[in-house]
Amino acid sequence: MQTYECDIVVVGAGPGGSMAAKYAALGGLDVILLEKRAEVGSPLRCAEGVSKKWLEEIDVKPDPAWISAEMDGAIIVSPSGHKFKLDESHAGNEVGYVLERHLFDKALTEQAGKAGAKVWLRTAATGAIVEDDKLVGVYANRMGEEIAIRAKCVVAADGFESQMARWAGLDTGLDLKDLDTCIQYRMANIDVEPNYCEFVLGSAAPGGYIWIFPKGDGKANVGIGVQGTKCKLGADPKHYLDKFIAADPRLNKGTVLEIVAGAVSTCPGIEDATADNLVVVGDAARMIDPITGGGICHACRAGMYAGKVLAECAKTGDFSKGALKPYEDMWRDRMEDKLWRNWMAKEKFATLSDDVLDSLVLAIKDSDIEEVNVYNLLKVIKEKYPEIVEEFEGMI
Numbered sequence: 001m002q003t004y005e006c007d008i009v010v011v012g013a014g015p016g017g018s019m020a021a022k023y024a025a026l027g028g029l030d031v032i033l034l035e036k037r038a039e040v041g042s043p044l045r046c047a048e049g050v051s052k053k054w055l056e057e058i059d060v061k062p063d064p065a066w067i068s069a070e071m072d073g074a075i076i077v078s079p080s081g082h083k084f085k086l087d088e089s090h091a092g093n094e095v096g097y098v099l100e101r102h103l104f105d106k107a108l109t110e111q112a113g114k115a116g117a118k119v120w121l122r123t124a125a126t127g128a129i130v131e132d133d134k135l136v137g138v139y140a141n142r143m144g145e146e147i148a149i150r151a152k153c154v155v156a157a158d159g160f161e162s163q164m165a166r167w168a169g170l171d172t173g174l175d176l177k178d179l180d181t182c183i184q185y186r187m188a189n190i191d192v193e194p195n196y197c198e199f200v201l202g203s204a205a206p207g208g209y210i211w212i213f214p215k216g217d218g219k220a221n222v223g224i225g226v227q228g229t230k231c232k233l234g235a236d237p238k239h240y241l242d243k244f245i246a247a248d249p250r251l252n253k254g255t256v257l258e259i260v261a262g263a264v265s266t267c268p269g270i271e272d273a274t275a276d277n278l279v280v281v282g283d284a285a286r287m288i289d290p291i292t293g294g295g296i297c298h299a300c301r302a303g304m305y306a307g308k309v310l311a312e313c314a315k316t317g318d319f320s321k322g323a324l325k326p327y328e329d330m331w332r333d334r335m336e337d338k339l340w341r342n343w344m345a346k347e348k349f350a351t352l353s354d355d356v357l358d359s360l361v362l363a364i365k366d367s368d369i370e371e372v373n374v375y376n377l378l379k380v381i382k383e384k385y386p387e388i389v390e391e392f393e394g395m396i
């Protein structure tokens with residue numbers, strides 16, 4: 001078996017992996033970034049909605065090449081159809097761009113390559129190399145050939161279905177209630193507001209929501225995420241999405257150009273995102289926002305933190321769990337409270353009836369909310385319906 005050596009092997013060239021590879025390479029490390037697919041970012045498994053602010057945080061400049069549409073605001077729709085429209089001044093930075101996600105992912109991988117990382121496509125990690133109880137690399141299949149890659153540290157950035165961290169002995173298991181299954185249609189010939197992201201709440205999407213994210217020119221990503229344990233009609237999100245589309249005159253004559261299926265975790269992040277010679281980032285570490293299902297910015301941030309910490313560890317050659325602690329501290333300081341708060345809010349919202357959700361949307365509509373984000377929405381709910389948020393009011 002051919003054996004390769006490097007400082008860091010990163011498994012998965014999604015946003016998390018590419019950012020980790022970029023920053024480790026910028027720190028002077030010899031990095032190999034593995035991607036099992038033949039093309040970065042394809043097939044698409046995303047609604048492509050992101051806010052704006054965080055791009056600055058990860059030092060990525062917005063590029064028209066990967067921005068499909070810029071949003072002016074958001075519309076929240078209650079179960080019985082009350083609409084709460086937030087214009088740009090209120091939509092703030094929570095609603096920002098609808099991406100060309102495959103091009104965004106490619107741009108990040110390109111940056112990793114420019115920083116010096118080697119990018120190997122059609123190379124799937126297949127197992128952990130463990131010697132004397134120590135993780136020392138990964139086995140992989142590179143275009144049909146079984147290979148071994150020995151490294152000082154492994155980054156598990158292999159997404160929602162992550163196996164790498166598990167192979168290395170970490171528990172990344174999910175409770176069924178912390179998993180939303182999703183389906184999305186890329187639709188054309190529809191008539192939705194071109195610059196507003198729409199979120200539909202209630203029993204139309206049990207335990208989740210329906211989204212309409214415009215892509216310009218009469219096109220949009222129309223999708224749904226549902227919590228399987230809440231679905232009376234089984235965990236089949238397609239049934240709910242088709243029903244919603246059939247009843248909506250703006251959509252029901254549209255053409256479906258692409259179908260996307262996938263799943264998101266809706267839990268607060270894994271207990272340990274590091275072990276000796278191992279760092280876990282992004283969806284693999286369950287860093288998706290449990291309410292919105294958005295995980296691109298969290299994966300990018302975590303990847304950047306991981307890459308920077310790996311570069312520091314290289315100075316002493318120590319990649320033990322203790323030496324990697326700054327990574328745990330960085331991602332937890334920046335994201336963990338929000339993940340916990342939104343997980344608790346998700347748990348609560350999944351129990352609310354359509355009537356209560358209607359009242360909440362009306363309460364938000366009447367408020368003078370300054371900028372839409374989950375935190376501010378929860379603050380309004382806390383003022384009007386404190387009983388709904390009492391279990392986590394200290395976090396609001």
Ligand SMILES: Cc1cc2nc3c(=O)[nH]c(=O)nc-3n(C[C@H](O)[C@H](O)[C@H](O)COP(=O)(O)OP(=O)(O)OC[C@H]3O[C@@H](n4cnc5c(N)ncnc54)[C@H](O)[C@@H]3O)c2cc1C
Binds near residue numbers: 017037045124159260
């Ligand atoms: C239907 C849907 C809609 C979504 N909509 C949004 C949204 O609008 N906004 C948002 O912010 N987030 C959204 N998300 C979540 C978002 O897509 C993820 O949070 C984000 O992609 C996480 O990035 P990542 O780098 O951790 O993982 P991924 O992007 O999943 O990247 C992991 C990579 O690892 C590769 N890989 C896996 N196994 C191996 C292996 N063994 N060897 C080599 N490579 C491997 C995969 O091919 C993949 O390229 C959505 C998710 C779904 C499912």
